[in-house]
Amino acid sequence: GAGVSQTPSNKVTEKGKYVELRCDPISGHTALYWYRQSLGQGPEFLIYFQGTGAADDSGLPNDRFFAVRPEGSVSTLKIQRTERGDSAVYLCASSSGTDPYQETQYFGPGTRLLVL
Amino acid sequence: AQSVTQLDSQVPVFEEAPVELRCNYSSSVSVYLFWYVQYPNQGLQLLLKYLSGSTLVESINGFEAEFNKSQTSFHLRKPSVHISDTAEYFCAVSEMNTGFQKLVFGTGTRLLVSP
Numbered sequence: 447g448a449g450v451s452q453t454p455s456n457k458v459t460e461k462g463k464y465v466e467l468r469c470d471p472i473s474g475h476t477a478l479y480w481y482r483q484s485l486g487q488g489p490e491f492l493i494y495f496q497g498t499g500a501a502d503d504s505g506l507p508n509d510r511f512f513a514v515r516p517e518g519s520v521s522t523l524k525i526q527r528t529e530r531g532d533s534a535v536y537l538c539a540s541s542s543g544t545d546p547y548q549e550t551q552y553f554g555p556g557t558r559l560l561v562l
Numbered sequence: 563a564q565s566v567t568q569l570d571s572q573v574p575v576f577e578e579a580p581v582e583l584r585c586n587y588s589s590s591v592s593v594y595l596f597w598y599v600q601y602p603n604q605g606l607q608l609l610l611k612y613l614s615g616s617t618l619v620e621s622i623n624g625f626e627a628e629f630n631k632s633q634t635s636f637h638l639r640k641p642s643v644h645i646s647d648t649a650e651y652f653c654a655v656s657e658m659n660t661g662f663q664k665l666v667f668g669t670g671t672r673l674l675v676s677p
Contacts, residue, residue, distance in 0.1 A: 552607075553606040
């Protein structure tokens with residue numbers, strides 16, 4: 447079946463602009479995660495959804511970052527007033543949601559964001 | 563808070579040689595342990611994981627990792643590597659008290675296999 451997809455694959459924007467990054471999880475997966483991977487680093491947790499609600503948003507760096515998942519499927523990560531330090535690859539992952547600790551997270555290919 | 567250390571940023575090795583990629587973690591509670599692999603131009607995918615039971619876990623493509631609680635390590639090994647194993651490998655942990663699988667990743671080790 448189809449895996450996790452993310453659009454766009456690349457996004458170039460100017461400092462101060464607003465961007466939206468989209469994640470389509472595997473069909474039927476209720477758990478969804480966002481991570482950010484800066485150059486030379488491992489992925490860093492941002493936010494976790496179980497269904498429509500953000501169960502843990504402790505990884506969001508500041509209030510310029512926000513994510514939604516209104517119907518429990520597609521999720522959008524929104525970044526306001528982008529800064530050059532926001533440049534990174536944004537990864538989305540989904541899992542079945544049936545075993546919160548032990549199930550496998552399936553990652554998408556990521557969106558590479560470059561803020562000029 | 564937990565942390566993961568992968569001291570080797572890059573490991574060059576010849577084809578058919580053995581390899582070990584090191585991973586150490588720090589946590590005040592019990593953890594689950596994972597190795598993810600990222601092949602060139604592909605997304606992250608799970609290689610293997612330790613959840614409970616036998617401390618030695620294996621992947622379908624010949625990698626194995628052993629959980630050592632006293633040394634807080636989860637090193638990844640393969641007795642004979644192939645060119646196709648060239649990739650970046652990430653170790654990750656998830657603490658057992660977070661309510662969900664909150665992965666904390668190391669900085670990754672790039673495995674370069676040459677003929």
